[in-house]
Amino acid sequence: MQSDTIRSVVLLGSTGSIGTQSLDVIARNPGRFRVAALAAGGGRVDLLARQAAEFRPDAVAVADPSAVPALREALAARGVTARVLAGPEGVAEAAAWPSDTVLNGITGALGLTSTLAALEAGRVLALANKESLIIGGPLVKRLAKPGQLLPVDSEHAALAQCLWAAGPTGPDASAVRRLIVTASGGPFRGRSRAELTDVTPEQALAHPTWSMGPVITVNSATLVNKGLEVIEAHLLFDIGFDRITVVVHPQSVVHSMVEFVDGSVIAQASPPDMRLPIALALGWPDRVAGAAPTVDWTRSSTWTFDPLDDEAFPAVALARQVGSAGGTAPAVYNAANEVCVEAFLAGRLPFLGIVDTVAAVVSEHTVTRADSVEEVLDADGWARARARELTATA
Numbered sequence: 001m002q003s004d005t006i007r008s009v010v011l012l013g014s015t016g017s018i019g020t021q022s023l024d025v026i027a028r029n030p031g032r033f034r035v036a037a038l039a040a041g042g043g044r045v046d047l048l049a050r051q052a053a054e055f056r057p058d059a060v061a062v063a064d065p066s067a068v069p070a071l072r073e074a075l076a077a078r079g080v081t082a083r084v085l086a087g088p089e090g091v092a093e094a095a096a097w098p099s100d101t102v103l104n105g106i107t108g109a110l111g112l113t114s115t116l117a118a119l120e121a122g123r124v125l126a127l128a129n130k131e132s133l134i135i136g137g138p139l140v141k142r143l144a145k146p147g148q149l150l151p152v153d154s155e156h157a158a159l160a161q162c163l164w165a166a167g168p169t170g171p172d173a174s175a176v177r178r179l180i181v182t183a184s185g186g187p188f189r190g191r192s193r194a195e196l197t198d199v200t201p202e203q204a205l206a207h208p209t210w211s212m213g214p215v216i217t218v219n220s221a222t223l224v225n226k227g228l229e230v231i232e233a234h235l236l237f238d239i240g241f242d243r244i245t246v247v248v249h250p251q252s253v254v255h256s257m258v259e260f261v262d263g264s265v266i267a268q269a270s271p272p273d274m275r276l277p278i279a280l281a282l283g284w285p286d287r288v289a290g291a292a293p294t295v296d297w298t299r300s301s302t303w304t305f306d307p308l309d310d311e312a313f314p315a316v317a318l319a320r321q322v323g324s325a326g327g328t329a330p331a332v333y334n335a336a337n338e339v340c341v342e343a344f345l346a347g348r349l350p351f352l353g354i355v356d357t358v359a360a361v362v363s364e365h366t367v368t369r370a371d372s373v374e375e376v377l378d379a380d381g382w383a384r385a386r387a388r389e390l391t392a393t394a
């Protein structure tokens, strides 16, 4: 049965790809959701002010304090009286702002503070910012109560639905043989390692099936995103890495599958559109009618599944390695990758140099425990510094 109360939502990263699609879901369902607070980096103040004028939140936060004067001016011009919160502390305050659900659509490791703030404040956390779970695994898991953490990644929303659909008593881990995470394969699917030598940022940013922010788009081209998702699946569903398989499915319609011990496989299918997993996380456990288009069953279509080429795309195998090592290893993998993606987009690092450099940084790291924010941030900082040294000489 569907709840008849309006759910208040804090939206972090509102000006990004996930943020704008979340606002689209909210705008089309005024009887289900309202916006309690918005937060963004500060790079698109005008868009943020327009969003505030449309959704009338109680508070608006920007991470960059130097964006505050322009934001205040843009809000005043639109008659918006929301409280303005500034700096990373302001974003964390927005994360803990009174609400039912916080959707974290910030990109990268800097989303960790907000993830922790939302969980500590007892909010339901709809998590698009997978990086915060991956780097802060033990910390985030210790804080999250059952049902408090909901995935927004389409693959993990699919896995949650497959587990949910498994039987009348709901998910039963002992009935699961393995999780099958699908990957589009990105724009360079089918290429050998040698054929990846000269690919450009423009080519890497042209994803065949998904329209996303620049970092996750490059991560999809290197398959680092799939590596992060394998770690995310392990942390969310407590399934060992040897029971998580990645298959390449270029059509991006089957978003993931669960194989059960009796040999049955349940898959979740829908056209590639993030508004479906966003709506599911915002409305969970209720569905939001018409959240996204459905598969057109009147037209002929073909779905294909291929094994991953680990030689051309070693990022997933490397992610399994750091995920199994645990502790600070996933934070190092992620931080080194964020530096390398920036260097690649700036034309300072070849495409193959991204994962090669991440592997080099990971191999030099001595894994320690990651039980506190300081331990995670120390490892993150070390990996960034080392990746910068290596990319400066690449």
Ligand SMILES: NC(=O)c1ccc[n+]([C@@H]2O[C@H](COP(=O)([O-])OP(=O)(O)OC[C@H]3O[C@@H](n4cnc5c(N)ncnc54)[C@H](OP(=O)(O)O)[C@@H]3O)[C@@H](O)[C@H]2O)c1
Residues within 6 Å of the ligand: 012, 013, 014, 015, 016, 017, 018, 019, 039, 040, 041, 042, 043, 044, 045, 062, 063, 091, 104, 105, 106, 107, 108, 110, 128, 129, 130, 131, 152, 153, 154, 210, 211, 212, 213, 214, 215, 216, 274
């Ligand atoms: N896009 C997708 O389809 C998709 C799918 C699955 C998972 N995800 C995950 O969702 C997250 C967001 O991805 P995206 O593609 O939406 O990224 P994006 O388009 O680059 O948007 C990032 C958002 O974060 C904001 N931001 C940057 N720094 C911030 C800070 N310090 N504090 C608060 N907000 C900050 C940006 O604000 P400004 O505009 O001011 O810079 C922007 O609103 C990532 O973790 C990604 O892996 C995305």
